[in-house]
Amino acid sequence: MVYGFLNAFWRHSRQFRTPPGVRSSMATPPIQSVALPRIVDLDALDALREALLDALHAGPVEISAAAVERMSTNGLFMLLSAAETARRAGSELSIVKTSDAVRAAIARLGLAEAFAPLSRDR
Structure with a gap:
């Protein structure tokens, strides 16, 4: 199941790439929240995936994890x-207001190192 979601992100990421040697002179797009x-369980993942894809298409993304139980x-x-x-597209994704439940899930799975660059809770 996870592979399908990951695969969807990889497929869509190709749309974000700037060709090599091309520089954009456009202003930085506003942060998408x-x-x-x-x-956040299997029932929520489809809607979340779509929201993230839409936000990634529009620019840098800031994810609020404050309400997560x-x-x-x-x-x-x-x-x-x-x-x-986002990284492959030359954009940025950050996580703010990380709830205790999210922190506990990250720690329980040993993913603290993977999530550290994304956290803006410092």
């Missing part, structure tokens, strides 16, 4: 995949 739902493993890996998609 995405708020995670209270429960329960975070699934698949949800965490989707966030990492979205961050990689």
Whole structure:
């Protein structure tokens, strides 16, 4: 199941790439905000994936994890995949207001190092 979500991000990431040697003179697009739902589980992933893809198409993304009470493993890996998609597109994805539930899920899975560059809670 996770592979399908990751694959969708990789497919869409090709649309974000700037060709080699091309520089953009456009202003930086405004930061797109995405708020995670209270429960991030398999039922929430489709809608979350679409929201993240729409936001990534528009520019840098800031994800608020303040309301999250329960975070699934698949949800965490989707966030990492979205961050990689943004990186490959030359954009940025950050996570702010990380709830205790999200922090606990990250720690439980040993993903603190992977999420550290994304966190803006410092």
